[in-house]
Amino acid sequence: MELVSDETDESVCEIQEVDFGSVPVDTVVEKSVWIENTSNEPLSYRVALIYVINTVDQVFNLSVTSARVKPRESVEVLARFKPKVPGQSYTDYYMVDDTAGNTYRFTVFGKSIGPDVTLSEKKLTFKICKNVLEQRKAVVNIINRSAMETTYQWLLPLSGQGYFQISTGNCGLIRAYETIKTTVLFKATALGVYTAELALLVLHQPPRFLNMIATIILPGNPMFTMANHVFGKNIKRKNQFVHLMENSLNRLTYIPSASVFNKYLDFGVGSVSDVSRNISQTLCVTNHEEENGYIQWIPDPDNIFLIDPIESIIPAKESRLFTVRFRPKLEVEVYGYLMCGDFSYERYEKDSEEVQIKHTWFRIPCIGNTWSHCTEWATEWECPSEVILPPTVPNRTTYGNFMLSNKLETAMHFKFEAPIGTNYVVVPMCGVVQGRGWQIISVAMEPKTLGNFYETWDLKLNKHHKAYIQLTGNAESSELELMSHGYNPDTQAVYEFPPTITGCTNYATAYFHNVTRMSIHVRILNSVPWLGADDCGSIVIPPKQILCYHWWFFPKEVNKVYQTTITCSCVVLINGRPIAEPKEIFIQITGFSELPDLRVLPKLNNFHDIVVNERVSRTITIYNYCSCFFTSKLYYTLNGMDDDWSGDRMEIDSEINSLKPSNHCEVKLTVTPDGAGPRQVDISYTVLYRNEFDQIEEIQPITKTICIVWYDGIYPSIKVKRTISVKCPVILSNHCVWNITNVDEFNKALMDCRPNVPLAVNLHAPDLCVRPGEVELIFVIGCVYDVPVAWSLRREKICDCAMIEVQKGISTYEWRHNCVHRSLVELTPSNGIVSTGNPALLHLKFNYTYEGLNTLCYVLTLPNQRSLYLYIHVFANVISKGILTPLRRPAVDTNDYLAVLECGKVPINNLDPVIRIIWFYNPTEVFTTWRLLRGNTTSQDSVIKCLLYFAEVPPLGKLAIPFAFMPTEMVDYEATFSCSFGYDTVKILVKGQGGLPNCVETRLDIPLYVEKVIRAAYRKEVIYLSLEHRTIPIMPTHSLTRDTLAICNDTDHIIRFIWLPERIANIVNVVMTPCWGVIQPKSCEWITMTVYTLQEPATFTTTVACELLDLTERRRYQQNEMLRKNKTEKCNQEFIITEEGYFRPGINDEPPYVLDIEKPQPFYLSLTISISSKGQRDGYPRMLLKQQWEQTPPYDLLTSELHDYYQRGSSGNSMTTLDIIRIIDGILWDALHSKMFKNQIQYYAKEDIPTCSHLITAIESKAKSNLSRRVTSGICDAIVNKAIYHVYNLNPKHEISIFEAE
């Protein structure tokens, strides 16, 4: 995972590191690195040192060949390391570039190590008690603990220091880990206390000191305490060099006990014979203590250099002069002597209450010779030309040493000559190196200021030879260079964090460059909690190294600019100890944090329907709206309804995105539902970041949803959307078919069935009597979703009949379930694919052959392994038995009740009861008498009352039983009514609920909306109504509403239609105008439907039926019948006698033939009307009659035939004007005597239009051509309609076709 990497690319090329490790001082180590020429041309290389700051230490050397390097060959970069100062660490940065412009960077590291030589003892004591104890010998070991060999040298006169002598010679080579045993001899005899301090010089390391104290006493004398002799050095405080050079240094940080001047004595050329030619020199010793001091010089045993006085008391803060005389004994000789003096003083220590004697040693080298002036001395020596001292700070002394060796057998005289104003001190300044011997020279520097100090000293050897030694050292302060992000005059550096998400961790990189030769200890002083630093803010940077350092940012507050100034306290380290004053660097650090703001486009996504187990992808764009670069991780929560959604999968590709501010990226969301139902996926995110330990952490989920995805898991489903009654003896509207066959349950099962869980559904054929011929219904099946659905049906045999043998081929037979039940139900087709624009028609054909209930099972198979068991029940009654069947089956199939009427919610305290109607039909071909037995007996003002006590239902007729419902309380009501027809007594359950006044009343029977494409499914080559259902707005009682519809004839036949009037006594009257007519082929007829509400307010659904007769077919039949009649008559008159006998000719012996045509039977179309009328007294606003009449009928805009109608013009109404006039005349007379039309007639009279004469005039005049159905709608339609029935005394129940339209 790539996290937070918007830092500028610091390293264009990789940095190679060359680490030499620890290397002994003054040795050379080499390492090679190879660079390959990857280009296609020869290249030259060169090396450059970058970051040249300090030129004192040139310990590394990188070299590369100057020759051109061929392609694919490698060039060697040779790195050489030669440390000159022990105990240092070195870093340098180099760059190698080639002529092609490639650069290679090298970081070279190395450390130097020096020897580690110590003495086993620091103090030796000798105790001699005359004639009792003679302890004059002590052993001390020189131990080398390091892996490098070195040389050592005791700094003392050849004859030993005072009375102490070293047995093993005063110099030598000590090998790695070697131990050299040395014996110290004490040779004094006089009584007294003897002290000495021996210095062991070791090349490349500090000197070691050995203190000695010896006593010689007589027996019986009290023992001298030797413990109170203290040799004045404080190792903890000072380098051991200080002790050696204490007397030579000019600017000590402390005042020594005493000091001597001169530091060395050069007596020049002396004379053995002429004493006057020997110079005398003086030494001045100053006592810096508050006590009296005592100095004792150790006399030269050879008596060459004589000091006078040999001992003296020096009072406090005073000086004394001593004279040194040179008395050579031999001609042509060189003399050197290390004059040692022991200055001591007594000091009363308050702590221990003892007197301590403190010793300070002076070592004054004295040289002189007795050379003649013209003598040339052969001289051969070896010493380095450059001496580099370890780094230091101003006013701190630094030390080093080197070796001057004499290559000849003869002794060599040397003397250093310092330049004026030197910063260096050399000890010893002069002396004599024995033949083949050497002298370790110690060098110290006292820098007064910062800077590099280069001095060239003269070294005079044997008077005439001169050499130069360059002394190099530098003094530095704690100097750190920082690369800054910005500029602020008040601080040395400015760093700025990248904008960071609050709660995350971020960092800024700083590069600390230690430009000194010393390690620097850096401490970060910080007072704010939001800032952190690597290594807890305490680091040591090795010399010259560039350190990559991180500031850490822990913002916790939102939208805050963080700013602070921190202090970097730097101090240089020498030998791991802080030296000199710390230096402070002020650094300003700023940062900013805010909350993450990740936005998504689009924010709301609806994937709509997704078939279960199908993947649907959508791409969204996520956008970093905040100013921080951050990494987000998207995650989602899924919720839903219906089926279990835990199996639904959402894939986010990719869920982890690192975005810079104002950047965006695309993320693909893929959804795979595992079950059906609506789902909501909320997408949120968390922020990922790397913490200071390089671990990836996550900020706790942000509860805010940034994106919502909706989808619906679906199973491809079908649904019955419309039913059609094609052939049925009972006039059933599609709505009735829907209710009778139980489509709701079927549809519910189609939606509810799930993979591998078959459901069982009951479908009912309309109950009818045993009868010949089929009953055909159609289910129009459409898609529920916009997904095509393949389905198939097969019969599952559930009866007990045996299988029968069926011959398939000449000799192949097969057992089949071809039992007698098979023919009772026929479903076609048996399979198909339903898509959105292509609904399927499922034809259901029923045979009522067997009495009683017969059930067949079909298995309907749907995609996703879903199946339904359809149990199709066909109930055939006995013909002779009177029976009633409800048009709506009880939702719960109970045997207790014949029908259940749900009255719904009705406002309480209505003045008028609401009437609901329960519909029955008589499936038999005999009259049935219905009688209310029980139910209304409870009280006069019962809430639910049946309004019909007795009715006779014709064969295949329908019966409306009204129930009045007037609730008084807001509770549920329920009443059971018993009734009888024929011989059966059955119960009817009526339910209802009281509601608030003006509560929304549910009109329970309104069918669902059916899409146009579904409605059009069965409109080819048939006659159909443009409307199958009309829900009429709530009307007051005694009012009317009008509507239009069309009968459409899509066949090539001429069709006659007659509307069967629909009236329910006292409740409603539905009149269709024109009530009869003829429709030409491929045309349609407009019908105005007028609904009159009568005095009883009621809410119910009823059916209006139209009888259709195919006149073309009937003419054909009649012509055929006429032909048959004529030919029969003709045949009856003719006879033929042949040899076979006498016979009459057949009617079809010669053309024209008489066909066997059945008499065409009328068939029916019907529509349902949902009516709701309210009582006049319950506050329902009464509409003025004028307003009612002014209302234009709403056109059914879904019937596209509207335009066709006007284009084709009027058709078919064959009534003559005379007929109309006659009818209207009669009607008006009739109407004036009718209570129902009285108001309307009065209204007309008042408005003066149209009186009878007006009408007649209008019809007969020029307006005649405009007298279409539209003009005659309204009152005229109603009047005409009514008149037709009255004048001609029509009875719609009798299907006698009086109208011979042709």
Ligand SMILES: [Zn+2]
């Ligand atoms: Zn059977």
